[in-house]
Amino acid sequence: xxxxxxxxxxxxxxxxxxxxxxxxxxxxxxxxxxxxxxxxxxxxxxxxxxxxxxxxxxxxxxxxxxxxxxxxxxxxxxxxxxxxxxxxxxxxxxxxxxxxxxxxxxxxxxxxxxxxxxxxxxxxxxxxxxxxxxxxxxxxxxxxxxxxxxxxxxxxxxxxxxxxxxxxxxxxxxxxxxxxxxxxxxxxxxxxxxxxxxxxxxxxxxxxxxxxxxxxxxxxxxxxxxxxxxxxxxxxxxxxxxxxxxxxxxxxxxxxxxxxxxxxxxx
Amino acid sequence: xxxxxxxxxxxxxxxxxxxxxxxxxxxxxxxxxxxxxxxxxxxxxxxxxxxxxxxxxxxxxxxxxxxxxxxxxxxxxxxxxxxxxxxxxxxxxxxxxxxxxxxxxxxxxxxxxxxxxxxxxxxxxxxxxxxxxxxxxxxxxxxxxxxxxxxxxxxxxxxxxxxxxxxxxxxxxxxxxxxxxxxxxxxxxxxxxxxxxxxxxxxxxxxxxxxxx
Numbered sequence: 001x002x003x004x005x006x007x008x009x010x011x012x013x014x015x016x017x018x019x020x021x022x023x024x025x026x027x028x029x030x031x032x033x034x035x036x037x038x039x040x041x042x043x044x045x046x047x048x049x050x051x052x053x054x055x056x057x058x059x060x061x062x063x064x065x066x067x068x069x070x071x072x073x074x075x076x077x078x079x080x081x082x083x084x085x086x087x088x089x090x091x092x093x094x095x096x097x098x099x100x101x102x103x104x105x106x107x108x109x110x111x112x113x114x115x116x117x118x119x120x121x122x123x124x125x126x127x128x129x130x131x132x133x134x135x136x137x138x139x140x141x142x143x144x145x146x147x148x149x150x151x152x153x154x155x156x157x158x159x160x161x162x163x164x165x166x167x168x169x170x171x172x173x174x175x176x177x178x179x180x181x182x183x184x185x186x187x188x189x190x191x192x193x194x195x196x197x198x199x200x201x202x203x204x205x206x207x208x209x210x211x212x213x214x215x216x217x218x219x220x221x222x223x224x225x226x227x228x229x230x231x232x233x234x235x236x237x238x239x240x241x242x243x244x245x246x247x248x249x250x251x252x253x254x255x256x257x258x259x260x261x262x263x264x265x266x267x
Numbered sequence: 268x269x270x271x272x273x274x275x276x277x278x279x280x281x282x283x284x285x286x287x288x289x290x291x292x293x294x295x296x297x298x299x300x301x302x303x304x305x306x307x308x309x310x311x312x313x314x315x316x317x318x319x320x321x322x323x324x325x326x327x328x329x330x331x332x333x334x335x336x337x338x339x340x341x342x343x344x345x346x347x348x349x350x351x352x353x354x355x356x357x358x359x360x361x362x363x364x365x366x367x368x369x370x371x372x373x374x375x376x377x378x379x380x381x382x383x384x385x386x387x388x389x390x391x392x393x394x395x396x397x398x399x400x401x402x403x404x405x406x407x408x409x410x411x412x413x414x415x416x417x418x419x420x421x422x423x424x425x426x427x428x429x430x431x432x433x434x435x436x437x438x439x440x441x442x443x444x445x446x447x448x449x450x451x452x453x454x455x456x457x458x459x460x461x462x463x464x465x466x467x468x469x470x471x472x473x474x475x476x477x478x479x480x
Contacts, residue, residue: 012466013447043480044473047422048441054322057335061313064339068346 294358327370433468
């Protein structure tokens with residue numbers, strides 16, 4: 001039995017047509033099963049080997065070349081797309097970042113003036129007829145009670161022509177510029193004197209010994225009054241006390257007086 | 268080494284002629300030339316192995332047109348991977364490995380696509396492919412050529428019914444004539460496994476070809 005297994009293994013692993021070992025040959029002469037096994041194996045292997053080789057078609061090389069050219073033609077696109085796929089997100093992000101920065105820069109450098117406060121700074125006009133005022137948003141209306149005293153020479157702005165988004169508040173003081181405040185529907189009222197020419201205040205002073213110093217061309221002894229005229233016809237007057245800066249007294253021009261200064265120094 | 272007395276004595280060797288390349292250049296040298304862009308070297312390689320690969324894949328798949336397509340795919344993959352090829356193994360081992368993998372993939376695809384047929388009822392017990400019902404032909408033998416042709420067809424059909432793991436080593440050994448060592452390298456398994464599978468495959472074939480033995 002042990003010999004049969006060894007002999008059969010030798011028969012399996014041998015080459016077709018080659019001779020077996022003497023031991024195997026001797027065993028085959030005596031063992032019928034192994035002999036039949038050897039015969040069937042030899043025939044089978046000859047049949048399988050007899051299948052022969054199949055040849056490739058005549059245009060095999062041509063078709064292969066065409067296929068390789070096609071592969072090469074597709075490869076750059078694929079390669080580029082892989083490269084692009086790798087770099088494309090970076091490019092997109094960089095472009096977006098650039099656009100955002102440009103937008104922010106534009107916004108900072110050139111702010112939009114739509115619906116911003118409109119300021120008209122004009123010299124004080126006395127008895128100027130007020131343009132009509134129309135207000136469409138009751139929620140934005142400010143109810144201001146009329147002041148008991150009306151200061152003469154006030155400019156009351158009434159019936160101002162405005163669009164639906166504007167409301168004008170006129171602030172006028174005696175001898176002051178008129179600041180017009182426009183309020184948009186979405187913004188808080190603000191004062192902006194920048195659109196008009198600011199009043200020029202000349203100040204000539206020199207403090208040498210007992211010389212007089214004219215600080216402001218105002219009558220400091222009189223109270224400063226500010227009147228607010230609303231479009232609804234209501235006006236409001238605010239009276240400010242005489243100006244004083246600590247213990248300093250503003251002297252009138254032409255009067256030679258000693259200027260008393262506060263401990264803080266000459267203003 | 269000779270000392271040159273002037274620059275004129277310096278001579279460059281003549282380029283190798285194509286005939287010399289085809290006769291004596293090894294597969295590795297041709298592949299190396301392909302790597303540097305020599306298209307003729309690759310064409311030489313194709314000429315050397317196209318019949319073998321086509322025949323091997325045909326025996327595996329029993330489909331000639333499919334075998335030609337897969338053989339071309341084998342060379343395409345070889346061309347694509349030429350930079351990664353290492354000379355530690357024989358070139359034939361490398362190309363046969365590619366061809367084997369492609370053939371086995373194709374067989375598995377067919378298995379998934381195969382419709383149930385009446386011949387599928389005859390299944391072998393060890394999970395092999397369903398055998399086709401092929402009753403013995405009781406008619407008397409006619410022309411010997413036709414007999415031989417019919418025998419070859421029968422053998423091919425029998426081989427195509429073998430499981431994949433038995434089919435490849437059998438074809439490589441009994442059809443292609445490869446050694447056990449090379450078959451083991453191609454299939455990336457041990458020699459003992461190769462021998463065992465070949466023996467099992469021959470047992471299967473013997474059962475199917477009993478009428479012809």
